[in-house]
Amino acid sequence: MQGKNGNIAIKIDRLYKSFGSLQVLKAISAEIAKGEVVALIGPSGCGKSTFLRCLNLLEKPTSGKIEINGQEITDPKINVNKIRQNVGMVFQHFHLFPHMSVLKNIMYAPVTVNNLPKQEAQEKAMALLKKVDLVDKADVFPAKLSGGQKQRVAIARSLAMEPDIMLFDEPTSALDPEMVKEVLDVMQAVSESGMTMAVVTHEMGFAKEVADRIFFLDRGKIAEDAPPDVFFSNPESPRAQQFLAKIL
């Protein structure tokens, strides 16, 4: 694997996922190295979001094995909450807690899950807010924020749990065009801190610049797995060629 180092963060072995009779993921196998940023792209309905959601068990895989940091999370005896503390997720529609202030949103999980003292959690939350450049919004409720601001808070909220891996499910798809960049900038900063990231995205510019690898999914399979320069200039599969021809 062409990761920044040899350690494997996520190992997926013959992952299947079906909803009733609809087979969404078919025998996906892949490895993601620690510190690696993988962009998942592909036509809608190809299973990329489902794939991502299997990685923190928001979707239960039908069969197959997923290992995170060497621990098999598809083991039925596993404590799912423990796994999820280590795998942050950012959603297309933010899903901030509307009845909590921005600061409380970020403090909530560390205080509730890790029993972090409030004082400490607050200092940490403020530091994170500084990172996403929203210190002045600490006491505001989410309803008062713009989409881009909401998503930056959502990223800070995930980072507050100090995860090893971050999953992004179309983080900029619900944003006004002029707010996309502020979110992508934050994501880039996160990736530069050495975070392992899997990003479902339609932002080809981001995929090209920030990702170490591209997974191109088509009909529930990884049709192509290549570094961005190779993928964008010289895609192998005809389906990827078609896809790129349409969007670039």
Add this chain to the structure above:
Amino acid sequence: MNLNFVRMIDLHSCLFAQLNLDFSRITPSIPYIFGGIWVTLQFTLLSAIFGFIWGTILSLLKISSIKPLYWFGMAYTSIFRGTPLLVTLSLIYFATPQLTGYNISGFQAGVITFSLNSGAYISEVIRAGILAVDKGQTEAAMSLGVSYKPMMLDVILPQAIKNILPALVNESIALLKDSALVSTIGATDLLRRAQIVGAEKYVYFEPLLIVAVVYYLMVMSLTLSANLLEQRLRKSS
């Protein structure tokens, strides 16, 4: 037209004359009747609190993926919604001494029945409220590693309850008014006291009229304070 007006006034005074209201006979008993306000309030408050807690638990059973819990919640609701309150009230009041030997008071039987009963209704309201909270909220909490209990208590229920506040107020109003049923098993609430005074003085209309007005005022103040609360909650988001 003027003539018509005079006739109408005439008709009215005629009506009042026929009503023949005379509060002077029951004036000494009015403090006794008003004492029932406290009983009725206590009764409503206790039933509302227990009913709310029990309703919350039931609603969680009813959205549970564990089938036996789900069936229990559903069967329970079906039974309490499908039987008249007066019947369950009498059942509990008369059956408890026979089954357990414990001599249950009308007040206790009332609180138990009303809590059990309003629990069934409230559980449906809360269940709808929980289901109406965006599924993304659950997913966001889960993805942070938050376990079921704090997720429900801190994230889902506060949002659900805010949405169903008007329905909960309706339920409390129903509870307050239905509380008059305990007068049938000897608890000396507002209505019972009016009846007692009526029986003593041989006047029924006046005491009943008084308690009707008192019930109405209580319901009104409940409605108004609920409106204020709702406005405050709205402001917070």
